[in-house]
Each structure stands twice: as structure tokens, then as C-alpha cells.
Amino acid sequence: MGELRVDTSFPLDRKPRRPSLPVKEFKGKADPDWCPGCGDFGVLNALKIALSELGLQPHDVLTISGIGCSSNLPGYINTYGMHTLHGRALAVATGAQLANHKLKVVVTGGDGDGFGIGGNHFLHVMRRNVDLAYLVMDNQIYGLTTGQLSPTSRRGMKTKTTPEGSVEDPVNPIPMAIACGATYVARGYSGNQKHLVGLIKGAIEHRGFAFVDVFSPCVTYNKDNTHDFFKERTKKLEDLGHDPTDFHAALDRAREWDETIPIGLFYKRDAPALDECEPVLASGGPLALRPPGVSAGDARWILDELM
Amino acid sequence: MADIDFAVGIGGAAGQGVATPGNILSKLFARRGLHVNAYNAYQSIIRGGHTFLTVRAGKDPIRCMGDRLDMLIPLNQDSMDRHLPRMRRGSSVLYDKGRVTPGDAAPGVQLCPLPLAEMVKSVLHYNTAAVAAVLRLAGVELKTFEAMLAEQFARKGEAVIADNVAAARAGYEYAGANFQPFPFELPSGEKRLAIATGNESLAMGGVAAGVRFYCAYPMSPSTGVLMWMARHARRLGIVVRQVEDELGVINMAIGAAHAGCRTMCATSGGGFALMTEGLGAAAMMEIPLVCIDVQRAGPATGVPTKTEQGDLWQVLGAGQGDYPRLIAAPTTIPDCFHLIPQIFNLADRFQCPAIVLADLLLSEGFATFEPEELDFNPSIDRGLVIGLDGGEPEPPEGGYKRYRATSDGIPPRALPGTPGHAHVVATDEHDQDGVLISDEFTDPHKRQAIMERRQGKMEAVLPLLDPPRFTGPVDAEVTLVGWGSTQGVIDEAVEDLARQGIAANHLQIRWIVPLQAEAIIERLQLSRRIVIVENNYSGQFARYLRSETGICAHSSIRKYDGEPFLPHHIVDGVKELIAGKTRKYVPVHEIRV
Numbered sequence: 090m091g092e093l094r095v096d097t098s099f100p101l102d103r104k105p106r107r108p109s110l111p112v113k114e115f116k117g118k119a120d121p122d123w124c125p126g127c128g129d130f131g132v133l134n135a136l137k138i139a140l141s142e143l144g145l146q147p148h149d150v151l152t153i154s155g156i157g158c159s160s161n162l163p164g165y166i167n168t169y170g171m172h173t174l175h176g177r178a179l180a181v182a183t184g185a186q187l188a189n190h191k192l193k194v195v196v197t198g199g200d201g202d203g204f205g206i207g208g209n210h211f212l213h214v215m216r217r218n219v220d221l222a223y224l225v226m227d228n229q230i231y232g233l234t235t236g237q238l239s240p241t242s243r244r245g246m247k248t249k250t251t252p253e254g255s256v257e258d259p260v261n262p263i264p265m266a267i268a269c270g271a272t273y274v275a276r277g278y279s280g281n282q283k284h285l286v287g288l289i290k291g292a293i294e295h296r297g298f299a300f301v302d303v304f305s306p307c308v309t310y311n312k313d314n315t316h317d318f319f320k321e322r323t324k325k326l327e328d329l330g331h332d333p334t335d336f337h338a339a340l341d342r343a344r345e346w347d348e349t350i351p352i353g354l355f356y357k358r359d360a361p362a363l364d365e366c367e368p369v370l371a372s373g374g375p376l377a378l379r380p381p382g383v384s385a386g387d388a389r390w391i392l393d394e395l396m
Numbered sequence: 397m398a399d400i401d402f403a404v405g406i407g408g409a410a411g412q413g414v415a416t417p418g419n420i421l422s423k424l425f426a427r428r429g430l431h432v433n434a435y436n437a438y439q440s441i442i443r444g445g446h447t448f449l450t451v452r453a454g455k456d457p458i459r460c461m462g463d464r465l466d467m468l469i470p471l472n473q474d475s476m477d478r479h480l481p482r483m484r485r486g487s488s489v490l491y492d493k494g495r496v497t498p499g500d501a502a503p504g505v506q507l508c509p510l511p512l513a514e515m516v517k518s519v520l521h522y523n524t525a526a527v528a529a530v531l532r533l534a535g536v537e538l539k540t541f542e543a544m545l546a547e548q549f550a551r552k553g554e555a556v557i558a559d560n561v562a563a564a565r566a567g568y569e570y571a572g573a574n575f576q577p578f579p580f581e582l583p584s585g586e587k588r589l590a591i592a593t594g595n596e597s598l599a600m601g602g603v604a605a606g607v608r609f610y611c612a613y614p615m616s617p618s619t620g621v622l623m624w625m626a627r628h629a630r631r632l633g634i635v636v637r638q639v640e641d642e643l644g645v646i647n648m649a650i651g652a653a654h655a656g657c658r659t660m661c662a663t664s665g666g667g668f669a670l671m672t673e674g675l676g677a678a679a680m681m682e683i684p685l686v687c688i689d690v691q692r693a694g695p696a697t698g699v700p701t702k703t704e705q706g707d708l709w710q711v712l713g714a715g716q717g718d719y720p721r722l723i724a725a726p727t728t729i730p731d732c733f734h735l736i737p738q739i740f741n742l743a744d745r746f747q748c749p750a751i752v753l754a755d756l757l758l759s760e761g762f763a764t765f766e767p768e769e770l771d772f773n774p775s776i777d778r779g780l781v782i783g784l785d786g787g788e789p790e791p792p793e794g795g796y797k798r799y800r801a802t803s804d805g806i807p808p809r810a811l812p813g814t815p816g817h818a819h820v821v822a823t824d825e826h827d828q829d830g831v832l833i834s835d836e837f838t839d840p841h842k843r844q845a846i847m848e849r850r851q852g853k854m855e856a857v858l859p860l861l862d863p864p865r866f867t868g869p870v871d872a873e874v875t876l877v878g879w880g881s882t883q884g885v886i887d888e889a890v891e892d893l894a895r896q897g898i899a900a901n902h903l904q905i906r907w908i909v910p911l912q913a914e915a916i917i918e919r920l921q922l923s924r925r926i927v928i929v930e931n932n933y934s935g936q937f938a939r940y941l942r943s944e945t946g947i948c949a950h951s952s953i954r955k956y957d958g959e960p961f962l963p964h965h966i967v968d969g970v971k972e973l974i975a976g977k978t979r980k981y982v983p984v985h986e987i988r989v
Binding site for chain 1: 426427588589590591592596600603604605606608609611628629630631632633634635637639640641643644645647648649650651652653654655656657658659673674677681765767770772773776784785786811812813814815816817818819820821822823824829830831832
């Protein structure tokens with residue numbers, strides 16, 4: 090397994106590949122208000138490149154976020170977008186994906202949004218295998234609220250709310266995702282854009298729930314997990330001979346956090362996505378576009394039960 | 397007042413099968429063309445406790461469970477002991493001789509012991525025999541019941557049907573030979589009627605409205621909507637999801653609604669509390685959806701199986717900030733059906749969340765419908781939506797702006813997936829093109845203009861609403877004001893008062909937001925004595941009425957014990973209020989259920 094392999098074929102019912110739009114066509118109406126050097130720039134660029142290389146048009150994609158620095162992303166990209174409440178992006182995205190399963194739904198957000206306030210939705214969206222690509226810009230800190238402890242902040246980390254150092258263990262979202270039933274689990278680093286583009290393309294094309302945890306350093310409030318920290322430690326799984334179909338190997342690799350922190354595709358399996366399991370969506374096109382109206386036969390059927 | 401008005405009460409422990417004979421009787425009456433109202437008083441346990449189902453039938457629509465029982469069927473000793481003292485002359489008490497012994501009955505109450513163990517093959521047939529005995533005493537032929545038994549047990553085979561029919565005949569014959577029938581015979585109507593619970597009616601209202609996406613977390617007493625939807629979803633083409641919590645519910649609903657589905661969810665007060673931030677988000681992004689709060693007795697977990705109108709201020713103030721919303725309280729079980737398409741049309745047209753404030757009394761009660769009343773294809777107004785047909789519309793000159801300041805304040809929304817209209821909707825305050833105003837400068841002039849457009853669009857709702865229902869003589873001594881589910885019981889109390897020489901009229905409020913303040917003031921300024929009747933402690937509607945109209949009601953009748961009003965509670969209250977004994981009358985529920 091020397092090379093990252095991602096399935097780039099569209100499912101049969103998806104729109105066919107079209108000539109790629111230039112990356113600049115995906116520039117949003119607003120310019121990012123992130124701090125200079127923020128890791129989130131790398132993720133935004135990687136996502137735009139991925140959309141372009143996949144031949145997607147702005148209207149094919151619905152980008153949904155919660156609240157936080159990274160959750161401002163939908164405003165900075167030219168797709169349909171929803172900038173929802175803190176922690177609720179995955180729930181909103183589930184509804185939107187089922188309502189129109191022809192859309193490519195990309196969910197973006199931060200570690201606090203996804204693993205803290207939104208943790209319950211994260212858990213359930215994975216077991217349901219909703220067809221979403223979920224990109225978490227994981228900076229191990231609360232940035233927008235100016236530097237408090239995050240669910241992924243390491244034990245001992247000093248923040249404004251843990252001045253003596255945190256006494257809690259962090260969440261490790263990768264083994265959590267593998268164990269909870271996510272069907273595409275990857276980790277990227279915003280400083281390694283080419284590699285990240287591959288992971289994001291794989292996530293968008295994956296049919297089912299694809300999770301990409303991206304190290305996206307906060308240059309303002311996190312002095313521990315810096316670009317230098319990640320540059321030294323991150324190693325590509327494909328270079329480490331990892332087999333992403335091996336569940337147990339994936340769990341072992343996911344728990345490595347030392348001199349080497351692996352990035353890449355940890356785990357991938359094929360399983361029907363929620364919309365594929367929903368009989369109502371088996372035919373008739375996107376739910377949202379179906380006309381209203383109850384047939385005389387159906388009305389009679391309902392009424393007969395009441396008589 | 398109905399000519400024939402027949403009420404049966406069936407009491408027992410949870411798990412003892414109180415619902416089965418109750419459902420059979422309700423359905424049987426409806427099949428014979430009689431109107432029915434049924435209400436089950438129960439507790440939050442699966443086995444044990446005391447449940448009491450009242451089924452009332454008559455030729456005219458039955459508006460509440462009424463004050464009087466003609467017949468009591470205690471399935472256990474506890475039910476006999478609790479309810480026998482309430483039975484009056486002319487009524488009958490039917491029970492299993494082997495399991496229940498009567499206490500002292502009032503004069504003229506007929507005790508009807510059935511030796512069930514001797515009459516039928518097994519305990520499985522007790523209810524069948526008892527229902528048949530009721531029918532005999534009420535002068536109803538047996539064949540309708542026999543036909544229902546054949547349908548009910550069709551899957552279980554001929555032998556089971558035969559055993560049940562035999563049990564029914566045994567009960568019918570025994571009652572005929574040993575007990576005195578009622579002095580009337582229950583008539584039959586011209587045609588079969590449909591019968592449904594309020595929860596089923598809310599769900600069917602959703603179907604009629606064209607709901608394509610329904611999601612919920614189970615919570616009594618709203619779960620019936622979810623279960624009905626789940627049972628019917630596949631054939632009707634509705635995606636139904638049970639979600640991990642109500643935060644997930646409202647946000648999933650927002651996603652589905654934004655993508656273009658008519659979307660509905662239902663919960664009770666506790667779940668609604670979790671949804672409130674989401675409702676504000678829907679209003680901020682201007683995404684229409686309908687959220688039902690089926691109220692139960694609160695606060696907190698409260699009394700999960702009991703009714704109350706205690707969430708009015710919760711829905712009025714749901715979520716942070718000022719935001720546009722619609723709130724309506726259905727007034728009857730059939731209205732649970734009719735209101736849903738109406739409020740969806742308004743929500744879609746005005747691009748805002750709508751809240752339906754029902755309660756346990758409606759949601760778990762049964763009522764009859766004329767079959768043609770259930771119109772599953774009412775008129776549908778989706779408002780201004782671009783891309784609903786899946787086409788490729790031309791974007792306007794200068795690009796599509798989701799939140800353009802149009803003259804009516806309601807710019808068209810474009811569904812995700814529509815070419816040329818990509819845009820962002822945000823819960824942060826945003827400009828006409830969807831860009832967050834905090835991304836440039838938080839411009840106070842912009843914010844003011846946005847607030848005025850988003851709030852101001854709702855001013856056009858009021859003229860579209862039917863006026864509030866007012867009945868009775870204008871110059872009455874008393875005006876009873878109710879809201880939502882109390883309509884039927886107040887109607888009946890007004891009639892009872894008239895018979896006792898007290899002229900009352902009745903204003904029932906269905907639209908909470910917007911409140912039809914002018915129409916209400918016009919009616920109430922002529923009132924000699926305004927009495928507000930509501931199922932809560934603090935007079936939530938009385939306070940709301942005062943805040944919106946300046947009208948300070950003379951007095952109030954309030955009940956907050958978990959059980960709904962009975963007509964005599966209101967009649968007694970009015971008499972005490974007129975006599976000047978109090979300005980707040982709180983009835984005591986006579987039976988502990």
C-alpha cells in the first residue's frame with residue numbers, strides 16, 4: 090500500500106463529471122476574516138481545488154457549517170451555503186441531504202463545534218452513514234471566543250480557562266469515528282495542501298459519511314500545536330504501509346500521537362448510505378422537488394383505516 | 397344539545413386492556429353514524445396505576461367528554477371503588493362478578509354483574525362479552541359488532557373469530573335476560589363516520605399540506621404523530637426520521653425545509669425548549685417550517701400524561717432576540733387537521749417558522765369526522781420559490797440576492813441545486829446578498845433596515861386570518877374567553893348556563909401570533925363581565941391579552957391539576973364569579989385519575 094487510493098468515480102445516479110471550473114470561480118462573496126497564517130486558509134483552498142478538480146459546479150454543492158472561526162467558511166466559497174447554529178451543522182446537513190440527495194453536501198466546522206457542543210450529532214450521523222463530507226478544522230483551541238480549552242486540547246495545556254493546565258484527556262476523533270461506524274475516516278494537515286486535496290476529493294466522492302479531521306493551527310491562541318509542531322511529526326499513512334481496509338490497524342494507527350502523528354486515510358469501507366436505505370428515495374428523484382398532492386387511492390386508504 | 401347523549405367510562409390498571417373495549421366502542425359508534433368524543437386519563441406507567449377512558453356518543457358532534465356517565469365498566473376493584481360513588485340514578489355498572497365486588501351504589505344505579513368465567517371460553521374473551529353487554533343495554537344490534545370482530549381477528553383464523561362471536565352472543569344474551577336496558581335505544585346516523593385522535597389528525601393535516609419530511613424525538617403526548625407518520629410514510633412518499641434529540645430534530649427540519657421540502661416536527665414542552673434556538677435560526681435564515689408543541693403538564697418532566705395549557709409564554713418567547721413567527725392553537729380535534737395546511741401556506745408565503753400549540757386533551761382524545769371533511773388536497777401556496785420545479789431559471793440582472801429588500805419584504809428564496817442562484821443563508825445577521833454584516837462592519841443602519849424588513853413582512857398576515865369565533869348573545873351577562881382546546885367544553889358550559897337562566901357568550905382564540913387584537917377588542921368592549929378560562933395556573937392567556945390589548949379580564953377560571961375542564965367546572969365557576977364570591981375560580985377535579 091504505497092499510495093493513497095481514493096475512488097473518484099461518481100455513483101451512477103449522480104451528475105456526470107463536467108469540465109472543471111477554474112478554482113477562482115469558487116471564490117465566495119466575502120474575503121476570509123481569519124488571522125494571517127491561520128490554518129483554515131489551507132483548508133478553504135484545498136476544498137476549492139477539490140471541487141474544481143471534481144468538475145463540480147457551485148450549484149451542485151451545499152456547504153454547511155456551525156459557528157466558530159472555521160465555520161465562517163461557507164461565506165468564503167461560491168457554493169450554496171448554510172451558516173447555521175453552533176454545533177448543529179451535521180443535523181441540518183442530514184435534513185438537507187435527505188431532502189435532496191443529488192446535492193453534494195459538505196460540512197465544515199471546528200473541533201469545539203463538532204466534538205463539544207455538537208458531539209451528539211457527530212455520534213449519530215456516523216452510525217447512520219449519512220452521505221456527507223465532514224471537514225473539521227481542528228486547532229485544539231477555542232479561537233473565536235479568544236483562547237479557551239477545546240475538547241481536543243491536550244492534557245496539561247494552558248489556556249484562558251485552564252491557567253494551571255488542563256486535567257482532562259482530549260477526544261481523539263479518529264478512533265472515535267472508526268468505532269462509531271464512519272465509512273471514510275481521514276486526517277489531514279492544512280500545511281500539506283496537495284495531500285489534503287486528495288483526502289477531501291476522496292471524502293466528497295465517498296458514498297456515505299466521510300470524516301476528515303484536519304490539523305489547522307491557530308496561530309493566535311494555540312502556542313502548543315503550531316505549524317512547526319505538525320510539520321515535524323505528521324507522516325503520511327501511505328508512506329507507513331497502512332491498509333485502510335484493516336479496521337484494527339486503523340484503530341492502532343489512529344491512537345499514535347508521539348514523534349509520529351499519522352495523516353492520511355485511516356479507514357474506508359463500503360456500506361449503503363442512509364438515503365440509499367430509505368425506500369421513499371429509491372425512485373422519484375429528490376424529495377424536495379416532488380409535487381404535493383395525495384392520490385385518490387391514498388386518500389381512500391387513509392380514510393378506510395379511520396372508518 | 398344532542399338528543400341522545402350516551403357516555404361510557406371504562407376503568408382499570410394500565411396493561412389491563414382498557415383501550416381495547418374503548419376503541420371498539422368508539423369505532424362501533426362511529427360506524428353506526430354516531431359522533432364520538434373519547435378521552436383517556438392515564439399515568440406514565442406501562443403496568444398498573446389507574447386509567448379511565450370515557451367514550452361519549454350522540455347524533456350531533458360531541459365536543460367534550462361531558463359531566464355524566466350512563467355506564468361504568470370497572471375492570472378492577474380499584475376502578476369500582478373510585479367511580480361507583482359518582483354514578484347517578486338511571487346509570488348502570490357492568491363488571492365481572494368473579495373479580496370485582498360493588499360497594500354502596502346510589503339509589504337507581506343498576507348493578508350488572510357478569511359471570512364472565514362461566515360465560516366464555518377464556519379470559520381473552522372477557523372484553524368481547526362485556527362490550528356486547530353494553531350494546532344490549534343501549535339497544536344496539538349485535539351484527540355491527542360481529543362484523544368488527546370478524547375484521548379484527550381475520551388474521552387469526554376462523555376459530556378465533558368464532559370464539560369471539562360466541563363470547564359476544566353470550567354477553568349480549570346474558571345482559572338481555574338479566575339486566576334492565578336503558579330507556580332509550582342508541583340511534584344510528586345516516587352514514588359511517590371516521591374517527592381519529594388529535595395526533596393522527598395533526599399527522600394527516602401534514603399529509604394534506606404536502607409534508608415530505610417529518611422528524612421527531614419520541615415525547616408524550618406528541619409521539620402519536622411520529623408513529624402515524626412512520627406507519628404511513630412509505631406509501632405516501634414521506635421521509636420520516638427519529639432523531640437523537642430535539643436539537644437534532646429542529647435543525648434536521650431546517651435542512652430539509654431549506655432544501656425545499658414542506659417539513660414538520662412535533663414535540664412536547666420539554667423538547668420544544670431544546671428547539672427554541674433552532675426556531676430563531678429558521679426565522680433568521682427565513683426558512684419556513686411547522687413545529688407542533690403538544691403541551692403536557694409542566695414544568696420540567698412535569699406530569700407526562702396529563703394535559704395543560706402551560707406553554708403559551710414559552711412559545712411566545714421561544715429563543716433569543718426578536719423574530720417573526722406564527723403561532724396558532726387548534727380548537728378541536730378536527731381543527732388539528734384543518735389548521736396544518738393553513739399554517740403551512742402562511743409559513744411558506746411569509747418564510748418563517750410556525751408553531752402549533754396543541755395539548756394532550758386534543759392529541760390523545762378521539763373525535764369523529766364526516767369523511768368528506770378530510771380533504772387531502774386543499775389549496776397549497778408555497779410562496780415565492782425559485783427552482784421548485786428542478787428547472788434552470790435565469791438569475792436576475794446583477795445576480796440573485798436572497799435577502800433583497802422587496803416592497804413586501806419577502807424576496808423569493810432559491811432552492812439549493814438551482815443553477816445561477818448559489819447563495820449563503822446565515823444565522824449571523826446578513827446583508828441582502830447573504831454576506832454577514834459582521835464580516836465588514838457591523839453597520840447600524842443596515843441592521844436597522846434588515847430588522848425592519850424581516851419583522852415588517854409579517855404585518856400582511858393579519859388580514860388573511862379568519863376572525864376569532866364568537867358565539868352567543870351580544871348582551872350576555874358573561875363573556876367566556878378561551879383559547880385552543882377548551883372550545884368544546886366552554887360551548888357546552890354556555891348551553892348548560894343558558895338552561896339555568898344565565899346568558900353567556902363565548903370568544904375562542906385560535907391565532908395567538910399574530911393576535912387579532914382589533915377584532916378581540918371590538919367584541920370584548922361590549923362585554924359586561926369577561927371571564928378567561930384556561931388550563932394553567934398563572935393565567936397565561938389573561939396576561940397575554942392584557943399585554944396586547946390592554947384588556948384586563950374581570951375574572952378567571954383556571955385548572956392546573958392535569959385533567960381537562962368538565963362543563964360543570966365552568967358552570968360552577970361562572971355562578972361563583974357572578975355571586976361575587978371570588979375573581980379566580982379553581983375547580984377541584986372530583987375523581988382521582
